[in-house]
Amino acid sequence: MGGNALRIRAIAIVCLAGLLAACGTSGDNSSGTNTASAPGITATTITIGSTQPLTGRAAPGYSEISPSSNAYFNYVNDHGGINGRKITYYYYDDGYNPTNTASLTRKLILEDKVFAMFSALGTPTHLAVVDYI
Numbered sequence: 001m002g003g004n005a006l007r008i009r010a011i012a013i014v015c016l017a018g019l020l021a022a023c024g025t026s027g028d029n030s031s032g033t034n035t036a037s038a039p040g041i042t043a044t045t046i047t048i049g050s051t052q053p054l055t056g057r058a059a060p061g062y063s064e065i066s067p068s069s070n071a072y073f074n075y076v077n078d079h080g081g082i083n084g085r086k087i088t089y090y091y092y093d094d095g096y097n098p099t100n101t102a103s104l105t106r107k108l109i110l111e112d113k114v115f116a117m118f119s120a121l122g123t124p125t126h127l128a129v130v131d132y133i
Contacts, residue, residue, distance in 0.1 A: 040115025046082060048118045049090040049108035051125065056095035062121055066091035069119060090114065096121075098128035105129045 040047035052066045053059045066089075073087040081087060090112045094100040101120070108114045109132075117133065120126065 038115055039109075039113050041085070044085055045088050046085045047088040047090070047112060047114050048116045049092075049112055049114035050118045051092050051094040051101050051104045051108070051120050053096035053121060054093035056097065058096035058122065065119060065121070089118070094125060096125060098124045101125035102128045102132070105132065109133075 050066055050069070052062060054063045054066065070089050070091065073089045076082065077086045090108060092104040092107070094104050101122075105117070105120075105128075108117065120129075
């Protein structure tokens, strides 16, 4: 990955971290517990997901995005997470196939209960899920 692509990726990750940090609570919770009402957010975790071309025609340029993101999220978790919440990151290989993207996106939302989709790739794959999301 070139320097420019790495900078763009770093900016995207920082933006996501800021977004996730905004999900924390700053108010007083008299019960002593931290509750959340959004899917994919608990008192201890924030669950996000992605579909990526880990195999197939687009894999040579993009197959390292999700493993790299996962490494970064592990780093964040090792340093306290986001407002004390650990990031759980699910990513699945869609092979850059819109049909796969659609079924895997539904899996992420319905089964894995993600709070947010992160770093998905491609116009044809996005078109397959834009109405669903």
